[in-house]
Amino acid sequence: MLLKIKFSLQRRVHVAQGLWLLSWMAVIWGGVIFCLGVYLKTELLRRAEVMDNTEIHVVPDILMLVGLASIGTNWLASRACQDSLDPSRFPRWRVPLLVWFSVAAVLCCLLIAVFVLSYALQGSLEESLKVGLRNGIRFYKDTDVPGRCFQKETIDRLQMEFRCCGNNNFKDWFEVQWVSNRYLDFTSKDVKDRIRSNVDGRYLLDGVPFSCCNPTSPRPCMRYHLTDNHAHFNYDYQSEELNLYGLGCRQALTDYYMELMNSTGPAVLSVILVQISVLVSLRYLQTAVEAAMALEDPAGDSDGYLLEKSVKETIEDLKAQALTMLKFGQVDPDDAEGSPEAADVEKDEKDAAPTAGS
Known part of the structure; x- marks a missing residue:
């Protein structure tokens, strides 16, 4: 024992x-x-x-x-x-x-x-969020497309709640057209130039949605022309502490769920x-x-x-019981030969043999 x-x-x-x-x-x-x-x-x-x-x-x-x-x-x-x-x-x-x-x-x-x-x-979660957020940012502008109507609201609420911006950082918004075509003035020279300058014909901006703005920043929110030092007074893109959330939403969500x-x-x-x-x-x-x-x-x-027995003996008993259960219901060939059905088949074959010979 x-x-x-x-x-x-x-x-x-x-x-x-x-x-x-x-x-x-x-x-x-x-x-x-x-x-x-x-x-x-x-x-x-x-x-x-x-x-x-x-x-x-x-x-x-x-x-x-x-x-x-x-x-x-x-x-x-x-x-x-x-x-x-x-x-x-x-x-x-x-x-x-x-x-x-x-x-x-x-x-x-x-x-x-x-x-x-x-x-x-954790690795699977990060990859899932990486792809999901990338698609969410890409479909941000599709407020009129069935199935994506609430994508903009979801992303905006997410960025404000978790104090984050973009997938990895705010620069992710520079790579997608996040402004819908219905809100673009195609008679404007600036709009035409931006669309023509892009191979895919997208309207790209060095800007971000309003939900990326950090309300604790002392400077008013700057959302457009973020890479243009001349667009804002006393501003240096390389050294300026931007008034945007610096944390990417993928990292913010990963930290949140992993903490949970x-x-x-x-x-x-x-x-x-x-x-x-x-x-x-x-x-x-x-x-x-x-x-x-x-x-x-x-x-x-x-x-x-x-x-009741040692660990080794108990494991061996469990193995034997498992094998017995697996064999349960299988038909033994020797038993099958002696079964009533087999006897009937053998009898029918014997009865049919003389008939075939005649």
Whole structure:
């Protein structure tokens, strides 16, 4: 037996009481994990228009799944604790507890996966935001195009909320036409010259939308002719502290979402520790109570353990059981030959042989 411990009746009672409290603590933590998953999912959906893929959604999805499963499994654990000291009621938990241990182990593995993914998906998040923001800036002017009507509002709100500008920086706006053609005077010489000077016939500006302006700057917002030192008084493009947000929105959003996901780390670790504690304690309580019932002395001493055999032997047994389950339902060729159907076929062949010879 692995990690065998001697349990008296009083110790079993104390373990059952402590495990009951621990189970309800795990239920509360499961609710917290579920709420964290819902909040993170909501924040990701709010800005889905500036994301190119949804790989990052796997983190809140697993958090919500594990949170709900944790609430259910640990509630069942609390019920099992209540029945553990009643010889007439505990036997009914023999099979359900086997399923419970499997589910609890899977939950722990999923929580560890969430903890790892919350850090490992940073590169995927950055790439998704990079492509999504690039498309958002490119479609900023398409306020009359179905499906893109609110793209301008989304980008403007995003830049003001996160105090950022462009994808990498404000210069990203120099590379796209962000002013719609419906607001351009094509009789103006300046407009014609700018369109003709561009290979793709786009109206490009060394300017940015109003949402890039930093309200804390003492200088009035300068949005146009940002690279022209002569367009503004006492202005030097190379050395001037521009009154625009200097942080790119990709970096701002990446920092925001990574902070959200990393903040779930302590909560996830806490749930992992609580869940493992419930798992181990309930296993000891189960084996100790079953041993006492096997001795037909519910008030006597009994042995509790984690595994009946060593870890290696347990793994080998599980492998054998898995292989047996995989072979279940397969037809054995030898058995098939001796089956009634095979006998009927063989009989029909024999009956047909004389007929063919004649």
